[in-house]
Amino acid sequence: MTTPCFDTVILSDLHLGSEVSRAKAALQMLKRTSFQRLILLGDIFCDLNFRRLKKEHWQFLSHIRKLSNPKRKIEVVWVEGNHDQGLSEVMSHLVGIEVYQEYVWEYRGIRHLAIHGHQFDGFVLGNLPLSKFLTVLYLQFQKLDFGQKRLARCFDRLDTAWLRLSSKVARGALNHAQAKNAQRVFCGHTHEAMRTERNQIEYFNTGSWTQSAATYVTISEEGVKIHEYHERADDRDPCEERGETHSEIAVFAGSTGLPADVEYEGLPV
Numbered sequence: 710m711t712t713p714c715f716d717t718v719i720l721s722d723l724h725l726g727s728e729v730s731r732a733k734a735a736l737q738m739l740k741r742t743s744f745q746r747l748i749l750l751g752d753i754f755c756d757l758n759f760r761r762l763k764k765e766h767w768q769f770l771s772h773i774r775k776l777s778n779p780k781r782k783i784e785v786v787w788v789e790g791n792h793d794q795g796l797s798e799v800m801s802h803l804v805g806i807e808v809y810q811e812y813v814w815e816y817r818g819i820r821h822l823a824i825h826g827h828q829f830d831g832f833v834l835g836n837l838p839l840s841k842f843l844t845v846l847y848l849q850f851q852k853l854d855f856g857q858k859r860l861a862r863c864f865d866r867l868d869t870a871w872l873r874l875s876s877k878v879a880r881g882a883l884n885h886a887q888a889k890n891a892q893r894v895f896c897g898h899t900h901e902a903m904r905t906e907r908n909q910i911e912y913f914n915t916g917s918w919t920q921s922a923a924t925y926v927t928i929s930e931e932g933v934k935i936h937e938y939h940e941r942a943d944d945r946d947p948c949e950e951r952g953e954t955h956s957e958i959a960v961f962a963g964s965t966g967l968p969a970d971v972e973y974e975g976l977p978v
């Protein structure tokens with residue numbers, strides 16, 4: 710059985726450098742999935758501090774660099790997020806891919822547009838350093854076990870603010886798509902995967918790779934799908950078990966196997 714070859718795979722908000730970044734799972738997903746185009750839809754990094762990157766974070770970047778080798782005939786696109794700002798030039802040299810503010814492409818006569826989404830988040834635009842700090846705080850909260858009610862309440866408020874953000878970004882993205890004549894628009898930023906539509910324009914949010922439900926989007930002849938990725942129990946990296954350090958072989962090890970993802974059928978709007 711062969712896996713389907715998607716036209717495009719989109720993922721966002723991996724937050725490399727953060728404790729909660731699921732870089733290993735994201736790498737597994739990329740190795741198990743065939744595609745012609747990969748869009749990294751922003752906030753792939755948490756910040757500019759490269760010393761925070763762990764081995765699996767570098768492995769993810771190394772794989773991206775390999776995918777972008779022209780011999781593979783895969784188009785790899787990096788769309789800048791608010792946490793990626795300032796990294797564009799470094800990354801285009803280090804990983805060898807071009808960085809865009811927004812990216813437009815045609816597939817089967819449909820105009821697609823990918824933009825991170827912070828452009829539609831007034832708070833981020835006005836308070837960049839504070840919003841970065843709050844995102845880090847939010848990610849840390851997700852990791853904690855809430856024994857204390859006070860902390861849980863605080864978290865709930867923050868979570869509700871994030872959910873409000875989902876509809877705000879969707880609205881802004883749909884307006885933007887309409888102005889740019891796109892029929893489909895894709896964002897990240899909110900960390901909440903979702904789908905909605907307005908005036909025959911479809912909006913998708915790719916979610917994030919910082920929580921237990923890691924999500925990504927695929928585009929094929931069958932349409933657009935939001936998938937949730939589940940790591941498999943037998944997914945140990947064979948090189949890691951032998952205690953090898955990061956190498957060319959380690960990056961490409963374990964690339965066989967069927968996708969273990971589950972598709973969302975009806976996501977709340």
Ligand SMILES: [Mn+2]
Nearest residue numbers: 752790791898
């Ligand atoms: Mn963002």
